[in-house]
Amino acid sequence: MFMTNPFDALTSLISADVMQMYIIVMAVLVAGGTILDMMHKKSAKYFALDTAKNDKNAKRAVGAGEKAGLAVAVVANEVLTSGEFANTKRRISHLLTMYGFILFVASSALMIFECDTIATTTLAQLWHIGAIMLCIGGYWFWFFIRVDVNSEGAKWYKLVRADIFIVSLFTTATFALIWSYLQSGGEHGAVADMGWTTLFFALFLVSNTTLFASVLWSKFAHMFFKPAAAFQKRVAHADGGNLNLPGDFDLSSPEVQARFPDIPEYMGKNPENMGAGIRREAPNHY
Amino acid sequence: MPTFVYMTRCDGCGQCVDICPSDIMHIDKTLRRAYNIEPNMCWECYSCVKACPHHAIDVRGYADFAPLGHSVRVHRDEEKGTIAWRIKFRNGKKDMELLAPITTKPWGTGFPDLSAAAAPGGDMVKGENLYNEPKYVAMNDNALATLESNGLEIKEGVYY
Numbered sequence: 001m002f003m004t005n006p007f008d009a010l011t012s013l014i015s016a017d018v019m020q021m022y023i024i025v026m027a028v029l030v031a032g033g034t035i036l037d038m039m040h041k042k043s044a045k046y047f048a049l050d051t052a053k054n055d056k057n058a059k060r061a062v063g064a065g066e067k068a069g070l071a072v073a074v075v076a077n078e079v080l081t082s083g084e085f086a087n088t089k090r091r092i093s094h095l096l097t098m099y100g101f102i103l104f105v106a107s108s109a110l111m112i113f114e115c116d117t118i119a120t121t122t123l124a125q126l127w128h129i130g131a132i133m134l135c136i137g138g139y140w141f142w143f144f145i146r147v148d149v150n151s152e153g154a155k156w157y158k159l160v161r162a163d164i165f166i167v168s169l170f171t172t173a174t175f176a177l178i179w180s181y182l183q184s185g186g187e188h189g190a191v192a193d194m195g196w197t198t199l200f201f202a203l204f205l206v207s208n209t210t211l212f213a214s215v216l217w218s219k220f221a222h223m224f225f226k227p228a229a230a231f232q233k234r235v236a237h238a239d240g241g242n243l244n245l246p247g248d249f250d251l252s253s254p255e256v257q258a259r260f261p262d263i264p265e266y267m268g269k270n271p272e273n274m275g276a277g278i279r280r281e282a283p284n285h286y
Numbered sequence: 287m288p289t290f291v292y293m294t295r296c297d298g299c300g301q302c303v304d305i306c307p308s309d310i311m312h313i314d315k316t317l318r319r320a321y322n323i324e325p326n327m328c329w330e331c332y333s334c335v336k337a338c339p340h341h342a343i344d345v346r347g348y349a350d351f352a353p354l355g356h357s358v359r360v361h362r363d364e365e366k367g368t369i370a371w372r373i374k375f376r377n378g379k380k381d382m383e384l385l386a387p388i389t390t391k392p393w394g395t396g397f398p399d400l401s402a403a404a405a406p407g408g409d410m411v412k413g414e415n416l417y418n419e420p421k422y423v424a425m426n427d428n429a430l431a432t433l434e435s436n437g438l439e440i441k442e443g444v445y446y
Contacts, residue, residue, distance in 0.1 A: 146318070151313070160315040161315060245341055245372060246360070251368065256385070263385065274365060283299065
């Protein structure tokens with residue numbers, strides 16, 4: 001199962017051209033959905049206004065080189081390692097889902113477009129690994145981590161519109177794996193039960209199309225606007241405006257102690273680390 | 287002025303949902319980000335503003351301590367044990383920062399040992415400090431009213 005290209009057996013039913021066209025249509029739907037989402041939420045206008053506001057608060061100019069450095073930091077911290085999550089479980093689940101999705105989508109596209117540079121068995125393995133990673137991250141998030149269940153006390157089966165993205169994501173991966181398993185069930189590579197295989201292929205197709213066609217209504221577009229927001233926040237910190245937040249003071253510094261005499265009076269000249277405070281426990285006491 | 291959430295900064299972690307004493311910070315059903323479901327009921331205790339790890343929640347202060355249009359933001363650094371405020375007037379020129387301790391002992395070390403303390407005597411119940419206790423508390427009968435004693439039970443979770 002893990003070494004077989006699941007789209008191979010499909011070519012007898014659907015031609016490679018149709019499958020390639022489907023991939024292109026999905027890509028167009030993502031691009032179109034993102035643009036419509038941006039227009040609907042006025043995200044670009046909001047970002048421009050916010051940038052102008054931050055520039056007004058800035059205490060110094062941030063050069064192009066420094067901005068490039070900040071962009072690299074955003075890629076390394078927020079994009080590649082999901083460093084913005086305060087909750088470690090959410091971060092791990094997000095990384096599993098994100099890299100699983102990338103592996104799954106990229107290997108699907110490469111297999112359908114019959115890429116010769118990477119061996120089909122390798123691509124098939126990546127496709128299955130991606131789907132398994134998506135399932136682990138997705139179900140973990142769905143049953144335990146998402147805030148509705150963890151903090152709001154809602155039942156796992158309570159569906160809301162925000163769930164379009166995650167539900168279509170893990171159902172796509174689940175149906176894909178079941179479909180691939182059913183294809184490999186027969187002897188000598190033959191499909192064991194055509195009825196069940198077709199049913200799970202249809203379910204896979206429906207969830208996959210929902211995932212890519214619902215960008216306007218789901219949170220799919222977060223993968224584009226989150227890095228932009230993270231970059232804007234880093235620039236605001238670098239230019240000294242700091243989003244109007246107070247500075248980060250070194251409590252042992254004599255200047256800070258002279259400016260804020262309460263600190264040495266109550267906490268001494270070298271205040272100790274006071275611990276994690278309310279963040280000692282995860283927020284689940286709704 | 288009630289709290290509001292910057293949606294691009296919120297990551298939906300639920301710290302504000304957990305801490306809000308009025309139970310009005312909830313997670314939006316469409317975007318899975320926090321928002322104030324009932325601004326009328328917010329009494330600006332700043333609990334959620336201080337608890338938010340991303341500074342995604344803001345409150346506009348009243349005109350009695352700064353002219354309207356100002357920004358008042360707070361950072362509660364628990365590891366240092368300090369709370370820092372920054373109040374910036376709308377002209378951008380008056381920009382004040384305040385820093386004060388929130389605790390003088392490491393977190394988790396300051397719990398009183400209530401089991402070792404002496405039980406309150408009957409004279410304390412009749413004393414002037416408790417004279418205005420509501421009757422339903424039934425302190426004088428040595429039986430505190432509870433959900434169980436009233437045949438009630440509490441349901442888990444938030445229902446809306």
